[in-house]
Amino acid sequence: MILYYSASGNTEHIARILAKKLDDECLDLRERIRSHDYTEVCSQKPFVICAPVYVSEMPRFLRDYIKRLPFRGSREVYYVFTCGVKEGIAGALAETITVRKDMVYMGHTGIAMPSNYIVSNMFPAPTHDKCVQLIRDAEKKAEETAEIIKNGGRLVSYKVDPISKALTIPLNAFWSKFMQPTKKFFTTDKCVGCGKCSKVCPLNNIHMENKRPVWEAPCAHCMACISNCPTEAIEYSDITQKKEKYHISKYLDKTGG
Ligand SMILES: Cc1cc2nc3c(=O)[nH]c(=O)nc-3n(C[C@H](O)[C@H](O)[C@H](O)COP(=O)(O)O)c2cc1C
Incomplete structure (x- = not known):
């Protein structure tokens, strides 16, 4: 069984390729x-857990969910991480x-x-052509991973050295606590009040008030709200306005995916 969380479609795309190649179900x-x-x-x-990488580890809300989730049947677990650069200490x-969980770790890939x-x-943000190339390469790696x-x-991935691990764990704790404020999110006139942002938030932390989203803490900055807004009405501070809003669906037809 392939289990995944995906905010902007990358991990979902990889999970679906794995499910198809392994003739397995995708959750x-x-x-x-x-x-x-x-x-x-x-x-x-075997269970295959697919996750994006946030600050060098899997999303903390997903980690906490997996910790509590009961698994029955196979004892083997693989992890497949999608990342912008590297999976950091996510595998470790x-x-x-x-x-x-008394299960067998079958390794991970980034x-x-x-x-x-x-x-x-x-x-x-990567350029359009770079996105197309990255997705094409990622699809190939997903197929190779499925074969293994x-x-x-x-x-088999690189071995995490203890120093990186020791430095990353407190950095991540700091980042999660102080570097993911919600007050900088806002909507422009393009917002039609459809509420999709509220429905895709994995932490259930966006509610609608007068047909406009209101962000509450804590927020994982996963980008699900921005990425899935059908009118691209969500912005963050003055940082995102000139940036392309990323969702993989914009690129799939160009990669044959
Ligand atoms: C909060 C956050 C933190 C991230 N941190 C990292 C990181 O430390 N290293 C990295 O390579 N990519 C990082 N990324 C990029 C994502 O891991 C990557 O784009 C991933 O494929 C997104 O998956 P999704 O489309 O399934 O949500 C981060 C993304 C987010 C939203």
Whole structure:
């Protein structure tokens, strides 16, 4: 069974390629996370957890969900991370969670894709051509990954050194607490009050007031609201206005995906 969370479609796209190649079912965890639904998942085939990378690890809300979720059937778990550059320490932390669940960690892989983190000036959005190329390469890597999983092999990635791990864990805690404010989100006149942003928020933290979204804390800055807005009406501070709003669906027809 392939389980995934995806804000702007990258991870979903990879999860679906894996499901197709492995002839397995694909489960979107968004609604379950939103509604705190911990109904057990059952599969005789290995579990494959697909997640984006946030500040070098899997999203903390997803990590907490996986920790509590009961798994039945297969004891083997693979992880497939999509990231803008590198998966950081995501694999090392995933291994710890898996072992604590008394399951078998079958390794992880990181798949570079266009970065959806458009609310920071530190990370420039990739150009259109670069996005197309990244997605094409990612699709290839997903197919290779599926082949390894199909043959029962382990996914091998680089080894995380203890210093990076020791530095990243507090950085991530700091980032999650102080660097993801919601007060800078706003909507422009393009907002039609459809409420989609509220429905896609994995933390259920956006509510509608007078047909306009209101963001509450905590926010994971996952970009689901910005990426999925049908009229591209959501902006963040003065950072996003000149940036292309990223969602993979804008590129799929151009990659044959
Ligand atoms: C809050 C946040 C933090 C991110 N941090 C990293 C990171 O540390 N390293 C990295 O390579 N990509 C990072 N990214 C980029 C995403 O991991 C990448 O674009 C991913 O494919 C998005 O997946 P999705 O479209 O399924 O949501 C970050 C994105 C977000 C939203």
